[in-house]
Amino acid sequence: xxxxxxxxxxxxxxxxxxxxxxxxxxxxxxxxxxxxxxxxxxxxxxxxxxxxxxxxxxxxxxxxxxxxxxxxxxxxxxxxxxxxxxxxxxxxxxxxxxxxxxxxxxxxxxxxxxxxxxxxxxxxxxxxxxxxxxxxxxxxxxxxxxxxxxxxxxxxxxxxxxxxxxxxxxxxxxxxxxxxxxxxxxxxxxxxxxxxxxxxxxxxxxxxxxxxxxxxxxxxxxxxxxxxxxxxxxxxxxxxxxxxxxxxxxxxxxxxxxxxxxxxxxxxxxxxxxxxxxxxxxxxxxxxxxxxxxxxxxxxxxxxxxxxxxxxxxxxxxxxxxxxxxxxxxxxxxxxxxxxxxxxxxxxxxxxxxxxxxxxxxxxxxxxxxxxxxxxxxxxxxxxxxxxxxxxxxxxxxxxxxxxxxxxxxxxxxxxxxxxxxxxxxxxxxxxxxxxxxxxxxxxxxxxxxxxxxxxxxxxxxxxxxxxxxxxx
Amino acid sequence: xxxxxxxxxxxxxxxxxxxxxxxxxxxxxxxxxxxxxxxxxxxxxxxxxxxxxxxxxxxxxxxxxxxxxxxxxxxxxxxxxxxxxxxxxxxxxxxxxxxxxxxxxxxxxxxxxxxxxxxxxxxxxxxxxxxxxxxxxxxxxxxxxxxxxxxxxxxxxxxxxxxxxxxxxxxxxxxxxxxxxxxxxxxxxxxxxxxxxxxxxxxxxxxxxxxxxxxxxxxxxxxxxxxxxxxxxxxxxxxxxxxxxxxxxxxxxxxxxxxxxxxxxxxxxxxxxxxxxxxxxxxxxxxxxxxxxxxxxxxxxxxxxxxxxxxxxxxxxxxxxxxxxxxxxxxxxxxxxxxxxxxxxxxxxxxxxxxxxxxxxxxxxxxxxxxxxxxxxxxxxxxxxxxxxxxxxxxxxxxxxxxxxxxxxxxxxxxxxxxxxxxxxxxxxxxxxxxxxxxxxxxxxxxxxxxxxxxxxxxxxxxxxxxxxxxxx
Numbered sequence: 001x002x003x004x005x006x007x008x009x010x011x012x013x014x015x016x017x018x019x020x021x022x023x024x025x026x027x028x029x030x031x032x033x034x035x036x037x038x039x040x041x042x043x044x045x046x047x048x049x050x051x052x053x054x055x056x057x058x059x060x061x062x063x064x065x066x067x068x069x070x071x072x073x074x075x076x077x078x079x080x081x082x083x084x085x086x087x088x089x090x091x092x093x094x095x096x097x098x099x100x101x102x103x104x105x106x107x108x109x110x111x112x113x114x115x116x117x118x119x120x121x122x123x124x125x126x127x128x129x130x131x132x133x134x135x136x137x138x139x140x141x142x143x144x145x146x147x148x149x150x151x152x153x154x155x156x157x158x159x160x161x162x163x164x165x166x167x168x169x170x171x172x173x174x175x176x177x178x179x180x181x182x183x184x185x186x187x188x189x190x191x192x193x194x195x196x197x198x199x200x201x202x203x204x205x206x207x208x209x210x211x212x213x214x215x216x217x218x219x220x221x222x223x224x225x226x227x228x229x230x231x232x233x234x235x236x237x238x239x240x241x242x243x244x245x246x247x248x249x250x251x252x253x254x255x256x257x258x259x260x261x262x263x264x265x266x267x268x269x270x271x272x273x274x275x276x277x278x279x280x281x282x283x284x285x286x287x288x289x290x291x292x293x294x295x296x297x298x299x300x301x302x303x304x305x306x307x308x309x310x311x312x313x314x315x316x317x318x319x320x321x322x323x324x325x326x327x328x329x330x331x332x333x334x335x336x337x338x339x340x341x342x343x344x345x346x347x348x349x350x351x352x353x354x355x356x357x358x359x360x361x362x363x364x365x366x367x368x369x370x371x372x373x374x375x376x377x378x379x380x381x382x383x384x385x386x387x388x389x390x391x392x393x394x395x396x397x398x399x400x401x402x403x404x405x406x407x408x409x410x411x412x413x414x415x416x417x418x419x420x421x422x423x424x425x426x427x428x429x430x431x432x433x434x435x436x437x438x439x440x441x442x443x444x445x446x447x448x449x450x451x452x453x454x455x456x457x458x459x460x461x462x463x464x465x466x467x468x469x470x471x472x473x
Numbered sequence: 474x475x476x477x478x479x480x481x482x483x484x485x486x487x488x489x490x491x492x493x494x495x496x497x498x499x500x501x502x503x504x505x506x507x508x509x510x511x512x513x514x515x516x517x518x519x520x521x522x523x524x525x526x527x528x529x530x531x532x533x534x535x536x537x538x539x540x541x542x543x544x545x546x547x548x549x550x551x552x553x554x555x556x557x558x559x560x561x562x563x564x565x566x567x568x569x570x571x572x573x574x575x576x577x578x579x580x581x582x583x584x585x586x587x588x589x590x591x592x593x594x595x596x597x598x599x600x601x602x603x604x605x606x607x608x609x610x611x612x613x614x615x616x617x618x619x620x621x622x623x624x625x626x627x628x629x630x631x632x633x634x635x636x637x638x639x640x641x642x643x644x645x646x647x648x649x650x651x652x653x654x655x656x657x658x659x660x661x662x663x664x665x666x667x668x669x670x671x672x673x674x675x676x677x678x679x680x681x682x683x684x685x686x687x688x689x690x691x692x693x694x695x696x697x698x699x700x701x702x703x704x705x706x707x708x709x710x711x712x713x714x715x716x717x718x719x720x721x722x723x724x725x726x727x728x729x730x731x732x733x734x735x736x737x738x739x740x741x742x743x744x745x746x747x748x749x750x751x752x753x754x755x756x757x758x759x760x761x762x763x764x765x766x767x768x769x770x771x772x773x774x775x776x777x778x779x780x781x782x783x784x785x786x787x788x789x790x791x792x793x794x795x796x797x798x799x800x801x802x803x804x805x806x807x808x809x810x811x812x813x814x815x816x817x818x819x820x821x822x823x824x825x826x827x828x829x830x831x832x833x834x835x836x837x838x839x840x841x842x843x844x845x846x847x848x849x850x851x852x853x854x855x856x857x858x859x860x861x862x863x864x865x866x867x868x869x870x871x872x873x874x875x876x877x878x879x880x881x882x883x884x885x886x887x888x889x890x891x892x893x894x895x896x897x898x899x900x901x902x903x904x905x906x907x908x909x910x911x912x913x914x915x916x917x918x919x920x921x922x923x924x925x926x927x928x929x930x931x932x933x934x935x936x937x938x939x940x941x942x943x944x945x946x
Contacts, residue, residue: 032549032591033542033579041537041607048538064514065521069506070581070612070628071565076505092544093569094581097616097627098562106506108543108567108581118505128797134514139543139612143570154570155543324601 009276014220019149021270024337025279028149035147035154039263042338045287046266047157051137053189054159057181063133063161068115071106076114080239083113086206090143108141113207113258116162117240124164126245130254132164150267151224151473158262164254166246171255172231178259179212179229186226190269191282191386192216193394194226195468197445202429209233215444218271221400221418223444223470226268229259272393279339280361282389283382290319290378291340293331295347304351308374315375336361341385342378362388407457414439420470424463426456434458435469444468482749487693492622494743497810498752501622508620508627512736515811518760519739520630524610526662527632530654536606536634541588544579549587553712556586559679563615581614586680586731589635590713597637599718603727605637623740624697624946631735637727639719644728645704651732652685652702659699663742664755664859665689666867667699668941670918675902682706688917691744694873694891696917696943699741702732745866752812753834755862756855763792763851764813766804768820777824781847788848809834814858815851835861880930887912893943897936899929907931908942917941
């Protein structure tokens with residue numbers, strides 16, 4: 001019990017609180033491989049739930065899964081100039097295979113655009129072959145210096161969609177459609193009140209024309225970029241010489257997109273919903289939704305709990321019973337650390353009274369319900385937890401959204417508050433850089449749905465965009 | 474049509490036939506990364522079907538999925554002596570991260586025993602923590618010189634189970650249980666009449682006490698090792714200093730197993746069931762079970778086929794309609810190359826007669842059935858195909874199983890026939906090596922259920938085992 005409770009308080013040291021939660025909830029373990037983490041069964045089960053929902057949705061929208069090599073020969077990485085400049089500084093290089101030195105070194109894929117292009121070039125002949133709608137679930141490697149579990153790691157589990165289209169319009173539509181898939185998923189399953197928008201020229205993906213982004217705000221007001229969707233235009237297609245015969249029987253370069261989300265989303269869930277007692281998980285992606293804890297060592301209680309488990313199994317509500325010889329207090333603490341959305345406590349006295357105690361993890365509220373309509377109660381409360389987590393996060397996020405009409409106001413908010421600051425901006429990288437240098441805040445995203453209503457707060461030139469700035473993980 | 478038909482005849486050149494089939498059926502494509510292949514959507518969908526069945530079975534038996542790092546520091550790989558000697562010659566080494574040379578080089582995991590041991594050591598305290606039943610789906614790398622799609626590749630998609638137990642008996646039981654899972658799966662889903670047994674000391678896994686193996690015989694009589702299950706005893710546990718407090722409150726080393734199957738199984742399916750027209754897939758793992766081909770450009774025919782599709786969807790029988798503007802002949806050939814278990818042909822005349830033509834891929838038999846009870850017919854025929862593929866493969870395999878009572882007889886069979894040869898063997902590596910050197914045949918597996926009934930055919934000493942020898946992929 002002592003060990004379980006040793007979680008740094010969230011408001012005292014957010015970073016330590018975070019690593020305490022991921023460790024104590026058995027989501028990850030550190031490994032002997034610097035910068036790489038072990039995703040333990042409980043953490044991996046969350047990822048499997050995420051995969052299962054997204055994979056179905058990708059397939060429903062016509063995408064097919066594929067598996068590309070994990071290595072990229074240096075010459076292949078070098079083909080698209082912006083891309084190589086963006087990624088080469090942070091890749092891992094294989095230089096030796098068995099006992100022989102390789103003639104050409106291979107990088108472990110940091111992302112797979114060039115591998116897909118190499119393949120697309122071979123299989124694409126005419127407009128009849130388009131669109132090509134591919135997705136890959138895999139591990140990528142980026143040689144990060146400072147790593148944190150789920151947020152920034154040398155190895156990342158993710159999915160990367162790669163598509164090719166006949167027209168610019170269709171490719172842009174795909175870019176936005178997949179962004180919307182991510183947005184809906186993060187709102188509805190992860191209970192994250194995300195902000196979506198467009199990255200600036202400076203912050204967009206290396207090689208892209210447009211990068212759309214999902215920006216989530218963590219409990220501490222710091223941003224987590226939680227998914228991106230890119231429109232490449234014909235950039236890679238031209239660099240790789242990918243062509244198809246269009247309907248007018250002319251050779252043309254196709255239009256390309258890519259989009260990805262990663263295990264970083266698990267970090268976002270933790271840093272948005274969890275608390276001083278440990279993990280809090282949205283029921284829709286919680287591996288175990290109901291934790292049953294028998295009070296006392298009584299056969300009748302065990303029997304009743306097994307009966308309840310059978311009913312829950314039948315209703316596909318994942319559950320477990322904790323029959324270890326630990327004290328009830330220890331089991332309650334463990335249940336809270338692990339973030340099981342509902343815990344059921346049943347003792348002999350409850351059984352005789354025909355009731356059971358139900359504790360919701362989000363509010364820690366205890367509710368005594370009749371044993372007769374337990375499934376109905378659990379269903380309702382799971383829905384209520386899902387909704388409450390979203391609303392609570394939304395309220396907190398909204399309380400940390402600011403507007404600045406002048407640069408002085410911006411600097412003052414940046415110094416005293418955490419959160420995102422909305423401004424009018426001229427669109428020039430100089431002003432963006434100046435803000436970064438002087439305040440440490442980076443541009444989050446351009447809000448395409450909103451119009452600027454004043455001058456750029458930095459240079460005073462005509463405002464071109466409404467844009468959010470914020471600190472980031 | 475011409476392009477589709479360009480498959481080398483199986484009996485003329487088996488190796489070329491195989492690569493033609495994997496390419497023409499769109500299972501794989503070669504990549505710019507030497508020795509690595511691209512698993513295309515149709516090939517990957519077979520792997521997803523395999524994963525789905527096995528993953529459910531692993532979980533039903535209490536295993537949990539986990540994700541380990543993909544890199545292994547050289548010092549970690551070096552801890553277990555036999556293991557490092559077995560694997561070090563064939564690993565890929567990362568020596569550079571970003572622009573810096575690494576102080577210690579990292580190998581890309583060829584298998585993950587040492588990573589699991591490193592983790593087990595940290596999380597295991599007492600017998601209450603045991604058994605630990607883990608599985609990982611991932612990619613591994615082995616720096617092979619000669620590669621062939623699915624059979625031998627520098628990157629391999631696989632699963633690796635890793636478990637730790639309190640007692641030797643329990644670990645041996647797990648080793649055998651998982652072998653049985655593989656055996657049943659390969660028989661019942663992949664329709665492969667596999668032979669199971671124990672590897673010799675020479676052929677067992679580097680670091681294992683016992684290696685059990687699944688040996689499949691391909692159409693050409695050559696063996697494919699198609700899954701292994703290892704009992705490690707306390708070898709790794711001792712080398713890594715892994716201990717737990719047993720029930721007598723004494724520190725003890727736990728007992729370990731590992732077991733794995735890979736995309737190589739897809740190679741086995743192809744080399745067992747396919748023919749000169751292309752791929753033949755067992756219905757139970759075929760991504761598309763029914764291929765609907767409308768004859769002629771007729772709206773009524775299309776409508777009826779869509780109706781049939783709806784019924785099949787409802788019954789969870791995967792299907793597709795080929796509405797391209799190609800000729801029916803082309804579509805038939807394509808359907809055969811892709812190995813869809815059943816194809817349905819419907820023209821206006823059939824429609825008027827209330828019938829439809831059903832063609833089974835395994836026998837190419839055409840059956841005219843009433844449109845009224847189509848689902849029932851399809852179900853029956855899918856089952857019949859599954860059964861027929863197994864029986865056909867079993868018959869062929871049995872026709873290539875030989876026995877040799879003397880070494881001369883062995884050499885004569887080895888020279889003139891393809892297949893496996895069963896002999897009495899003394900158990901000494903010298904005799905095993907001699908057979909390998911003089912005939913090219915390697916030991917496949919010791920048959921634990923059979924007793925030797927004579928002297929070792931090589932040295933004449935007392936026979937210890939019945940064992941199969943054969944050539945291998």
